[in-house]
Amino acid sequence: MKRYLVQRIGYMLVTLFVIITITFFLMQLLPGTPFTNPEKLTDQQLAILNAKYGLDQPVGIQYIRYLGNLVQGDLGYSFQHAGRTVSSMISDRIGPSAFIGLQALIIGTIIGLILGIVSALKHNSIFDYGSVTLAVLGMSIPSFVFAALLQYYVGVKLEWLPVALWEGYSSTILPSIALSVTVTATVARFIRSEMLEVLGQDYVITARAKGMNEQQVIVKHVIRNALIPVVTMLGPLAVAIMTGTLVIEKIFAVPGLGEQFTLSILVLDYSVIMGISIFYSALFIFVVFVVDIIYGFLDPRITYKGESA
Amino acid sequence: MKKSTNTSLMNKEVQTQNLYIPEEITADLFEKAPLDVYKSEEIGTPPVSFWKEAFLRLAKNKGAMISLFLLLALIVVAIIGPSMNEFTYREQTIEHSNLPPKVQGLEWLGFDGVDSNGVNQYAEQNIDTNYWFGTDEFGRDLWTRVWKGTQISLFIALVAALLDLIIGVVYGGISSFYGGRVDNIMQRIIEVLMGIPNLIVIILFILILEPGVRSIILAMIITGWVGMARVVRGQVLQLKGQEFVLASRTLGASNSRLIWKHLLPNVMGPIIVTVMFTIPTAIFFEAFLSFIGLGLQAPLASLGVLIEDGYKSMRYFSYKLIYPAVVISTIMICFNLLADGLRDALDPKMRK
Numbered sequence: 001m002k003r004y005l006v007q008r009i010g011y012m013l014v015t016l017f018v019i020i021t022i023t024f025f026l027m028q029l030l031p032g033t034p035f036t037n038p039e040k041l042t043d044q045q046l047a048i049l050n051a052k053y054g055l056d057q058p059v060g061i062q063y064i065r066y067l068g069n070l071v072q073g074d075l076g077y078s079f080q081h082a083g084r085t086v087s088s089m090i091s092d093r094i095g096p097s098a099f100i101g102l103q104a105l106i107i108g109t110i111i112g113l114i115l116g117i118v119s120a121l122k123h124n125s126i127f128d129y130g131s132v133t134l135a136v137l138g139m140s141i142p143s144f145v146f147a148a149l150l151q152y153y154v155g156v157k158l159e160w161l162p163v164a165l166w167e168g169y170s171s172t173i174l175p176s177i178a179l180s181v182t183v184t185a186t187v188a189r190f191i192r193s194e195m196l197e198v199l200g201q202d203y204v205i206t207a208r209a210k211g212m213n214e215q216q217v218i219v220k221h222v223i224r225n226a227l228i229p230v231v232t233m234l235g236p237l238a239v240a241i242m243t244g245t246l247v248i249e250k251i252f253a254v255p256g257l258g259e260q261f262t263l264s265i266l267v268l269d270y271s272v273i274m275g276i277s278i279f280y281s282a283l284f285i286f287v288v289f290v291v292d293i294i295y296g297f298l299d300p301r302i303t304y305k306g307e308s309a
Numbered sequence: 310m311k312k313s314t315n316t317s318l319m320n321k322e323v324q325t326q327n328l329y330i331p332e333e334i335t336a337d338l339f340e341k342a343p344l345d346v347y348k349s350e351e352i353g354t355p356p357v358s359f360w361k362e363a364f365l366r367l368a369k370n371k372g373a374m375i376s377l378f379l380l381l382a383l384i385v386v387a388i389i390g391p392s393m394n395e396f397t398y399r400e401q402t403i404e405h406s407n408l409p410p411k412v413q414g415l416e417w418l419g420f421d422g423v424d425s426n427g428v429n430q431y432a433e434q435n436i437d438t439n440y441w442f443g444t445d446e447f448g449r450d451l452w453t454r455v456w457k458g459t460q461i462s463l464f465i466a467l468v469a470a471l472l473d474l475i476i477g478v479v480y481g482g483i484s485s486f487y488g489g490r491v492d493n494i495m496q497r498i499i500e501v502l503m504g505i506p507n508l509i510v511i512i513l514f515i516l517i518l519e520p521g522v523r524s525i526i527l528a529m530i531i532t533g534w535v536g537m538a539r540v541v542r543g544q545v546l547q548l549k550g551q552e553f554v555l556a557s558r559t560l561g562a563s564n565s566r567l568i569w570k571h572l573l574p575n576v577m578g579p580i581i582v583t584v585m586f587t588i589p590t591a592i593f594f595e596a597f598l599s600f601i602g603l604g605l606q607a608p609l610a611s612l613g614v615l616i617e618d619g620y621k622s623m624r625y626f627s628y629k630l631i632y633p634a635v636v637i638s639t640i641m642i643c644f645n646l647l648a649d650g651l652r653d654a655l656d657p658k659m660r661k
Contacts, residue, residue, distance in 0.1 A: 015504035
């Protein structure tokens with residue numbers, strides 16, 4: 001276990017380092033300058049600005065300096081918003097993203113679990129077909145298409161919920177629902193197939209044979225065992241939610257990290273694009289790592305490499 | 310008497326029973342053994358090849374078959390659609406801008422040329438030509454643009470999936486076939502690549518490349534092949550240890566013969582399934598990139614670009630959003646269902 005942990009943490013650091021390096025050098029290749037209206041600046045002003053942001057140094061020095069700052073949690077300054085650090089922009093924006101992200105994860109997981117469990121218990125019934133169809137729809141329809149339609153019908157036509165903006169709890173509902181669709185579909189499909197597999201296991205037959213009542217069999221044996229692998233879905237789900245926030249925050253004008261990212265891409269705010277890319281990647285790597293560890297604890301059958309069973 | 314090779318016990322029996330032994334063996338001494346009904350059936354059917362069997366299984370899957378036909382129909386319409394009327398995808402007719410959809414004979418389905426304010430724009434402006442899906446703000450025909458966009462989206466997805474396939478098969482094949490240190494190093498690289506979120510890399514690459522079809526494809530394959538490489542590697546590792554490979558090798562088969570004649574045909578199933586899942590992902594990424602403003606440049610259209618345009622004016626001209634949205638959703642659903650069906654058909658063990 002210890003050896004495995006050390007190995008995994010090593011991989012995490014290497015991956016992160018690769019991402020940071022790729023991001024840094026890709027940003028160097030970007031066309032244009034990071035300053036707004038560079039043609040209006042005199043050579044002297046440009047020189048001062050370049051010196052201020054360290055852009056007059058050779059690329060190698062800039063890279064080492066960036067790495068050094070990064071270790072201390074300093075992601076540099078935004079080129080578009082004078083005097084604002086990238087880290088402060090991320091910490092200001094993370095709240096709304098985390099809120100709708102978690103809310104979507106909770107809604108999606110609960111509905112997904114219910115749909116998946118019931119359709120496995122009522123295998124081949126109308127309910128089963130219905131929820132399988134829903135799951136296919138949810139996985140196939142792009143989240144931004146669904147979000148746009150949701151905004152049009154619920155927000156614009158029916159006027160039940162705010163169309164956009166970030167004012168009070170009611171404005172978090174539509175973006176969360178739009179985000180949760182992928183989660184619901186993925187979880188429902190996954191838990192359904194897990195349940196069907198567990199239902200055919202010998203220990204379920206044994207439990208029934210020894211006279212356990214059906215409800216107990218389902219709750220104690222089937223659902224508990226089917227739930228374990230669902231933890232592995234957290235990695236892909238985190239990615240789906242991250243991807244989703246980029247477009248859904250744009251659609252519903254949520255002042256979150258995703259909206260900042262798409263905005264920075266449009267105005268080519270290099271340091272912010274870099275900072276958020278690295279932040280997202282680190283988050284993703286961390287989630288996958290934690291999921292792997294939790295899974296090992298939940299399922300005693302899992303052994304880690306280099307450890308004997 | 311014939312020398313018997315039987316055991317002594319048998320010999321004793323033969324002797325004690327004092328059997329009648331004919332001088333000559335004639336046909337009437339033989340009796341026809343009754344042919345087992347089940348046996349006859351077993352022998353009767355010609356051997357079914359793996360692919361035929363897989364196809365039969367697929368044909369039984371209604372969802373997959375409907376998806377297959379819908380997809381074929383969509384592809385045909387995407388190819389001939391743009392030339393079904395006199396407009397081109399880039400031709401602007403400013404006086405005909407923002408016209409709602411109108412089709413002769415389909416008025417009852419909503420194709421009546423009436424806009425969101427209840428005004429029949431065609432009667433109002435005295436326009437004789439019908440725009441089946443309406444027009445955009447520059448008066449471009451949306452029917453032509455939607456199908457042209459479908460063409461481009463499908464093209465991007467197919468090419469990206471094909472390139473993923475080639476890179477993934479070569480990489481995964483080399484890694485697993487040669488094994489040892491080669492495999493070790495190649496796997497370490499993959500493990501690092503797996504940790505990087507695709508989307509971030511795609512966005513960063515699109516930013517530095519000139520926007521266009523080629524750069525979207527390129528950005529998508531940079532990380533896209535990893536999944537395919539892993540599938541191929543896993544399969545080849547499994548097959549490599551099996552007897553038929555050993556037998557072939559013992560008979561002196563060369564590496565290339567082993568790869569082309571024994572390993573690849575056996576990995577085809579999972580490869581096809583992976584490709585079928587890659588295509589909808591690629592379509593999604595293309596639309597996603599267009600939606601956040603990193604897509605194709607006007608006047609070129611892809612489904613993503615059309616959805617983005619339609620989204621901007623959805624409040625008053627919802628038809629601009631709905632047609633491309635329906636087309637992309639249908640394509641995605643069909644590809645997913647077909648891929649599911651193929652997975653079940655090609656490898657019942659993979660069934661989820």
